[in-house]
Amino acid sequence: MPRTAEFLAGLAVIVGLSVVGTVSAELLDLPVPGPIVGLLLYIGVLRTGMVPGSVVAARWLSGLLGGLIVPPLVGVAGFAPILASGGWRLAVALVAGVLVTGLVTAATFRLIAR
């Protein structure tokens, strides 16, 4: 199969699984967002080895991920008054929370893996 066709077929598989995941999460009222259901389905599909070319499309899509997070980040500015009301306390809560969570996760990993 030519490369472009393989890429488009892979893209179609990924988009299709995202839709299937979203629809089934909604219909079954799952406590998990649709794309995560799609992610698990996609791992299952990859294991069958039926769509080896989709990995190129997956890499391309993953590369766009950062760009997709830009608008929500810009949107945080819309909450400036509430965030400012939290002031240094909110900043401390967020920074300390991230550091504690990350360091505990890493320490646990190393402890169990030893």
Next chain:
Amino acid sequence: MILGLVVSLAVVAAFVAAAAAIRRAALPAAVSPVVVTALGIGVLLAASGIPVARFTELTRPLHPVLGPAIVALGAGVHANRRMFAVIGRPLAVAIIVGTLTGIASAAALARGLGLGPLLTAATLTRTASTPFAVLVQSRTGGPVPLAAGLAVATGVIGAVILPATLRLCGVRDPVVIGTATGVAAHLVGAEAVGRRDPVAGAFAGAALAGAGVLTALLVPPLWHWLGG
């Protein structure tokens, strides 16, 4: 609609250009193209007097792309499946303990620092990436948009300071860095570590999915007890 498509494409193009420029200049990992692009857009909006809400509305065409981009993270997990099989147990324990720490620290810090009910409720889903945070908050009646904003802010803070802090603490293993950054800083963190190291990105992807699922299962039943 057409204007929205143009703006959306421009945002993605600006991000891709920023990422390429940062890579070429070999800037430190803390310089996130996501943050650089967002700051640039913020400056443009402020200079031109366009409200943030208008920009958010114009970028709606990007929403349907996010789902497939998250599904695509499965390829990284699959590519590293042998490693996942070998270290499945420490990975699972680390994700569970890390997520519990994330939820507990959010509740404790919010209470200890006296953040008030609205911000406290919004920080409870901070360990979950935005789609999970939105799901949990809409089920519990929490402040959905504010929680989404705080989830993203948490991701950015983690993406910028966490990998460097871990390295300072002597953690060099991309598997551990990826897992910790995925739990604490979910999607933005996974994007940041994955850009430098595909293995770290794969584990961050698995970690963010695990942390999100746990948050979605644990936070709603504990909502009032946690202070939401």
